[in-house]
Amino acid sequence: MRGQRGWLFRLLRVGVALIILVALALGAGALWLRHAMQAQLPQLDGDRRTFAVTKPVTVQRDHQGVPHISATSVDDLIAAQAYVTAQDRLWQMDMMRRVAAGEVAEVLGSNFVEHDRIQRVLQFRQTAERLTASLSPQDRRFFEDYARGVNAYINEADALPSEFRLLNYQPRRWQPVDSVLIVLSMVQTLDEQWPTKLTRETITRKIGSTLAADLYPTGSWRDHPPTQSTPDLTQPPVNVPPPQPDEESFDRIADDLLRLRATLGLADTCRGCIPGSNEWAISGAHTASGHPMLSNDMHLNHSVPGIWYEMDLRAPTFHAAGVSLPGVPMIVAGHNDHIAWGYTALYGDTQDLYVERTNAQGEYWDGSGWHAMERDHETIQVRFGKNQELDVLRTSHGPVISALVPHESRTIALRWIVYDPQFAGGMPVYALNTATNWQEFESAMVQWWAPTLNVVYADDQGHIGYQAVGHIPQRPGGLVGVPITDQTHEWQGVLPFASLPSSFDPPGGILATANSRITPDGYPTPLSLEWASPYRNERIWKWLSSHEKMTRIDMLSLQTDIDSELDHELAQRFAYAIDHAHHPSTRLRAAADILRSWNGVMHTTEAAPAIVTAARDALWPLLLEPKLGKDWKLYEWPESAYVEEQMVTGKPASWLPAKYPTWDDLLAAAVSRGLEQSHAPLSLKNWRYGDKHTIALPHPLYGMIPFFGWTGISAHPQSGDTTTVKQVGRTFGPSQRFTMDWSDVDASTENIVMGQSGDPVSPYYRDQWPAWYGASTFALPFTPAAVDRATEHTLRLTP
Numbered sequence: 087m088r089g090q091r092g093w094l095f096r097l098l099r100v101g102v103a104l105i106i107l108v109a110l111a112l113g114a115g116a117l118w119l120r121h122a123m124q125a126q127l128p129q130l131d132g133d134r135r136t137f138a139v140t141k142p143v144t145v146q147r148d149h150q151g152v153p154h155i156s157a158t159s160v161d162d163l164i165a166a167q168a169y170v171t172a173q174d175r176l177w178q179m180d181m182m183r184r185v186a187a188g189e190v191a192e193v194l195g196s197n198f199v200e201h202d203r204i205q206r207v208l209q210f211r212q213t214a215e216r217l218t219a220s221l222s223p224q225d226r227r228f229f230e231d232y233a234r235g236v237n238a239y240i241n242e243a244d245a246l247p248s249e250f251r252l253l254n255y256q257p258r259r260w261q262p263v264d265s266v267l268i269v270l271s272m273v274q275t276l277d278e279q280w281p282t283k284l285t286r287e288t289i290t291r292k293i294g295s296t297l298a299a300d301l302y303p304t305g306s307w308r309d310h311p312p313t314q315s316t317p318d319l320t321q322p323p324v325n326v327p328p329p330q331p332d333e334e335s336f337d338r339i340a341d342d343l344l345r346l347r348a349t350l351g352l353a354d355t356c357r358g359c360i361p362g363s364n365e366w367a368i369s370g371a372h373t374a375s376g377h378p379m380l381s382n383d384m385h386l387n388h389s390v391p392g393i394w395y396e397m398d399l400r401a402p403t404f405h406a407a408g409v410s411l412p413g414v415p416m417i418v419a420g421h422n423d424h425i426a427w428g429y430t431a432l433y434g435d436t437q438d439l440y441v442e443r444t445n446a447q448g449e450y451w452d453g454s455g456w457h458a459m460e461r462d463h464e465t466i467q468v469r470f471g472k473n474q475e476l477d478v479l480r481t482s483h484g485p486v487i488s489a490l491v492p493h494e495s496r497t498i499a500l501r502w503i504v505y506d507p508q509f510a511g512g513m514p515v516y517a518l519n520t521a522t523n524w525q526e527f528e529s530a531m532v533q534w535w536a537p538t539l540n541v542v543y544a545d546d547q548g549h550i551g552y553q554a555v556g557h558i559p560q561r562p563g564g565l566v567g568v569p570i571t572d573q574t575h576e577w578q579g580v581l582p583f584a585s586l587p588s589s590f591d592p593p594g595g596i597l598a599t600a601n602s603r604i605t606p607d608g609y610p611t612p613l614s615l616e617w618a619s620p621y622r623n624e625r626i627w628k629w630l631s632s633h634e635k636m637t638r639i640d641m642l643s644l645q646t647d648i649d650s651e652l653d654h655e656l657a658q659r660f661a662y663a664i665d666h667a668h669h670p671s672t673r674l675r676a677a678a679d680i681l682r683s684w685n686g687v688m689h690t691t692e693a694a695p696a697i698v699t700a701a702r703d704a705l706w707p708l709l710l711e712p713k714l715g716k717d718w719k720l721y722e723w724p725e726s727a728y729v730e731e732q733m734v735t736g737k738p739a740s741w742l743p744a745k746y747p748t749w750d751d752l753l754a755a756a757v758s759r760g761l762e763q764s765h766a767p768l769s770l771k772n773w774r775y776g777d778k779h780t781i782a783l784p785h786p787l788y789g790m791i792p793f794f795g796w797t798g799i800s801a802h803p804q805s806g807d808t809t810t811v812k813q814v815g816r817t818f819g820p821s822q823r824f825t826m827d828w829s830d831v832d833a834s835t836e837n838i839v840m841g842q843s844g845d846p847v848s849p850y851y852r853d854q855w856p857a858w859y860g861a862s863t864f865a866l867p868f869t870p871a872a873v874d875r876a877t878e879h880t881l882r883l884t885p
Contacts, residue, residue, distance in 0.1 A: 116793050122248035123847045128173035129244075130879035138165040138238035143883040145170055148876040150864055151842040151850030154398040154407075160516075161231045163401040164415045166883055168235025168260075171395055174843045174850075175412040176239065177249040178391055180257045182413055183264040186271035187211045191474075192467040193255050199466055199474055200349045206464040207478050208274075209485050213504055214266040220511040221262070228516060229262035232415040236260035247844065249787055268413040269513070273504060275361050275386070276431045276537040277556075279616060280500055281350060283439050284491065285720040287568035288340050293713050297740060301721060302567065304612070305603040306728050308620035310627045312540070312552045312597050313589045314606040338493035340717040346490055347720070359808060359815040360724050361386050362601035362618055363430035364645065366626055367542040367550040369595035374635040375829030380544040381641045382419060382428025383820040385813050390785045390798055391844040391851075394418075394822050396836055398868060399519075406519040407868050408836060409822050416515045419824065421834065421868075424522040425545045426826035430599045433724065434538030434558040435614045436503040438577075439569040440483045441496050450481050450497065453573055459486070498569055501577070503536060509557045509580050510535050524551055524590060531555045532583045538613075540599040546828050552597045554586040554604060558613055567615045581611060598626045600811075601724070619727040621652050621809040629811075638835060641825040646861040648806040652731055654686025657698045659734050663753035670754055676770050677757055688810055690776025690803035697770065699779065699807065700760030701753075702730065708756055709733065712743040727809055776803025781816055781859075783839070788846065797846040799855060823863055832872035835863040 130147055143157040143166040153170045157163035172179065184190045188205025190198040221229065237260050240246070250256060290298040363384040370376040386393055394409035399417065408420015419428050442450040449456040460480040465473055479486040483499040491498075504510045517530035527543055531553050538556030543549075563575040587604050589597060601618035629644050630636075664670045664678040677697050684694035710718035723729065733741060737749040746752040766773050784798035804819075806812035813819060819839075826834045839858050843850040857863055867876045 125245040133882045136238045138169045138235040145881040146877040147879040152396040154873045156400045160401045164231040165235035168232040172239035177247040179413040183267045186267040195469045196471040202466045218263045233260045273537045280437045304615045309603040311606045313587045342491040359818040364600045365428040365542045366598035367544045371595045377829040378544040380426045380826040383823045386821040392839045430540045432538040433614045438501045441571045551590040553588045565612045616724045618724045647811040648688040650809045652809045657681040663750040666750040667754035690805045693773040695775035696773045700764040701757040704760035705756040836866040837863045
């Protein structure tokens with residue numbers, strides 16, 4: 087017994103010692119990482135010699151760490167922009183170019199092989215290299231200036247970001263093609279529609295074109311195109327039916343598509359969380375100051391650090407401020423001395439899938455003869471794993487994407503505007519940043535090829551405007567939402583710029599878009615089959631039209647508005663259904679009482695938004711699963727919220743599942759199942775929307791390390807939803823908020839989600855989070871005097 091006790095005691099001592107050693111190792115690792123974070127903090131004051139510039143450049147940082155850069159030439163200005171951006175965001179920039187090119191597995195391992203495979207099949211690097219080679223001499227010079235600035239920082243930094251040390255690799259030299267890769271990644275984010283065309287084909291095959299037309303509307307009676315006078319909101323909806331695909335079995339393909347959506351990051355997003363934005367411009371007739379105002383908030387997936395980097399850039403012939411895209415020169419969205427501009431995604435259809443006709447020799451038919459496919463060999467470098475080899479085939483239409491759908495027996499090629507050297511090329515950002523009036527703005531926008539965007543405009547002379555931009559194929563055979571199997575849908579150039587929707591100084595003095603349909607009634611050529619649901623845009627127009635003498639505070643109030651007409655309407659419908667369903671439970675009747683007394687505002691502290699959200703989530707599988715089985719998860723459409731409204735209000739018999747005698751019973755069942763699946767409390771009055779509807783922003787690397795959860799944002803209650811002007815999900819929402827007030831340029835406001843720095847120990851890492859979350863904002867000083875007053879740090883870059 088004593089021997090056994092002694093053995094147990096020794097074992098306990100060994101166990102305690104091991105625990106202590108592990109704790110010490112973790113503690114030492116944590117101290118090392120914290121020290122590495124501290125060491126990478128950039129120099130913000132004094133003089134810094136660098137090969138980036140040829141003459142001294144001044145970098146003044148304001149209260150939020152926003153750099154205000156002054157140079158004697160545009161070339162030094164752009165090089166300094168790159169240097170300063172790299173100070174704060176170098177690892178993010180490196181990962182952005184790797185994500186675009188499909189080179190993530192090289193540093194992060196085998197979990198990213200499938201992502202890299204997709205990007206290789208889509209030929210992102212080859213496309214970026216071609217676009218880089220076609221840059222104008224001026225654009226090439228600016229991209230080389232930017233590369234010089236990044237490389238100077240890589241070579242001269244006292245310590246590179248700790249992510250490089252933690253992962254034990256060094257960043258490659260920056261090249262102009264890396265900046266183009268990041269631009270292409272943004273084009274992919276906003277204009278990629280081919281996965282939806284594949285899933286739409288599968289769903290249409292299973293349920294037929296008549297039912298599919300209900301799921302895939304194009305536009306709605308609620309739309310308010312910016313170039314059209316106030317529409318008749320009593321019009322019934324008009325749907326565009328999809329074409330019939332060829333007969334083929336899609337059972338196994340559906341599983342492939344579900345996996346593809348997961349790899350593309352589409353399966354984890356909330357329904358309706360699609361890249362979009364809000365924007366509006368109002369004339370001085372509607373403002374308190376008598377001067378125009380412009381507001382813009384771009385909705386994207388959140389990241390740590392955020393997608394945007396605020397800057398103010400000034401040289402003798404250049405002065406612009408706003409948000410930049412790390413890795414890309416100049417200002418993306420913001421203002422200069424004379425004009426302001428903002429964006430929303432247009433969703434122009436710039437992609438078609440073609441089912442190629444092939445023979446036994448592997449050749450394809452292009453209408454004139456048989457041709458061998460081009461073949462590129464790709465090697466995906468995999469850290470800690472076996473490298474992956476693949477061949478990418480290409481027809482005259484573009485790369486063959488069938489390999490991404492393993493059970494797809496057809497040869498399907500992707501045609502995309504970015505692949506066409508005739509249409510894709512040129513980066514008119516400099517012309518936009520330096521435009522001084524509407525005419526110069528239009529001259530810049532005519533060169534804009536991608537992504538397709540809605541752009542609003544306001545200037546210091548009192549004008550406002552709107553312009554749709556981007557190269558959209560001209561399709562005499564019509565727009566097709568599924569893979570094309572005939573020879574009658576070839577492209578014939580692109581739509582002329584002059585034919586795209588545009589407006590300048592409209593009589594009503596209001597212009598707004600929010601990703602819903604922008605083509606007016608009777609527009610001759612469809613730009614897209616995929617418009618967003620109309621509710622944000624409708625709310626913005628109604629709100630602006632009902633207010634006068636508006637101020638910057640009003641603009642922020644609208645940007646953070648959480649009133650949902652759709653949720654309010656559905657809440658009433660759910661309550662009515664419960665009242666008329668067969669034998670509703672006491673719990674359901676309590677839910678109905680809460681829903682019918684609600685005003686439609688998506689506050690975190692109320693029960694009704696939680697109930698209606700849970701019911702909406704439960705309704706989709708109840709509707710779709712009886713017809714699609716497990717493949718119901720394939721369904722996603724930008725207007726799915728509008729589809730839901732039409733289903734609930736129209737109650738079509740063709741969509742009522744057989745197990746429910748009436749639509750009232752179906753809707754009551756959706757509420758019941760939603761409460762169960764959401765684990766609602768027994769007393770529904772005590773349920774809070776913010777208990778389930780939250781926002782959380784973990785750091786992509788440090789968030790996986792024990793004791794480093796503090797590097798991100800833990801779960802916070804989140805008001806609003808995907809149908810409110812403040813369009814949000816758990817990891818999705820406004821990536822910035824901007825308002826330009828031409829009555830006081832220095833009082834114009836801009837804020838991003840977390841902060842300027844990518845270093846968790848920097849004071850500028852999350853200092854903007856309280857304002858973003860709490861619906862406040864910051865002034866972005868612009869004139870030299872205002873910048874001087876706001877300056878907290880001054881760094882001189884010298885040659």
